[in-house]
Amino acid sequence: MGVGAVLNSSDPIKKTNQQRALPGLSADALSLLSHGCVSVAGVQLSGLTAAQHLVEAGVGKLCLIDEDPKALSSAYKALGFSQTEILCRAWKIDGHDADSIFAECDVVIDGLINWQDKLLASDVCMQIGKPLVHAGGSGFRYQLFTMRPNRSACLRCAFPMAGIDDVPLQPPEHKPIAAVLGMIGAWQAVETIKLIAKIGAIQGNELTKIDWLSGEFETIRGLDPRKDCPDCGRAPR
Numbered sequence: 007m008g009v010g011a012v013l014n015s016s017d018p019i020k021k022t023n024q025q026r027a028l029p030g031l032s033a034d035a036l037s038l039l040s041h042g043c044v045s046v047a048g049v050q051l052s053g054l055t056a057a058q059h060l061v062e063a064g065v066g067k068l069c070l071i072d073e074d075p076k077a078l079s080s081a082y083k084a085l086g087f088s089q090t091e092i093l094c095r096a097w098k099i100d101g102h103d104a105d106s107i108f109a110e111c112d113v114v115i116d117g118l119i120n121w122q123d124k125l126l127a128s129d130v131c132m133q134i135g136k137p138l139v140h141a142g143g144s145g146f147r148y149q150l151f152t153m154r155p156n157r158s159a160c161l162r163c164a165f166p167m168a169g170i171d172d173v174p175l176q177p178p179e180h181k182p183i184a185a186v187l188g189m190i191g192a193w194q195a196v197e198t199i200k201l202i203a204k205i206g207a208i209q210g211n212e213l214t215k216i217d218w219l220s221g222e223f224e225t226i227r228g229l230d231p232r233k234d235c236p237d238c239g240r241a242p243r
């Protein structure tokens with residue numbers, strides 16, 4: 007093999023490395039991501055996986071929130087060193103301080119355990135106009151819903167509209183399945199990347215139910231804001 011052949015081979019290798027860095031995202035999208043800020047509310051279920059993917063994608067700032075300081079500490083260690091600025095806040099969501107805590111972020115990820123906390127997060131995000139990437143469920147069955155103020159019903163309205171009437175008051179008794187949570191967290195990260203980088207389609211009024219045991223996926227459409235609702239019907243414009 008001559009010298010020329012060796013030199014010519016450098017171009018494809020360089021391209022391959024660039025593609026491995028982050029396929030599918032343009033320079034503009036990467037720039038938007040690098041300036042994006044995401045609050046991850048709850049890091050004990052899908053939230054940590056979502057955070058790991060967002061660090062990998064180059065999100066500028068992550069605010070990790072959890073009521074358990076030990077969970078926060080282990081999540082922080084799991085994320086390792088990166089370009090992403092990572093803040094940790096030991097805090098249980100409530101209706102008083104959440105607006106100021108979520109105020110600086112672009113998107114909130116729902117990695118919360120308690121359903122009342124999830125509903126509170128929905129209330130606050132609607133009030134201050136922040137998208138909420140919700141996931142909820144247990145075992146092998148989950149639902150995912152990217153809630154966008156002015157385009158989406160709030161969680162309190164969306165659940166009954168989607169036939170989810172039995173919202174549990176207590177956390178699930180069964181041990182979560184890490185493989186399922188990993189897929190849920192990755193889904194939430196993708197939705198968040200799309201919102202921050204302003205790419206792809208997010209209708210905001212579609213909820214997806216997934217049952218990995220039966221292999222069924224169901225998308226419920228038409229979850230629009232309800233005019234008679236004090237949360238989604240009066241979201242800030």
Ligand SMILES: [Zn+2]
Pocket residue numbers: 159160161162163164232235236237238239
């Ligand atoms: Zn509502």
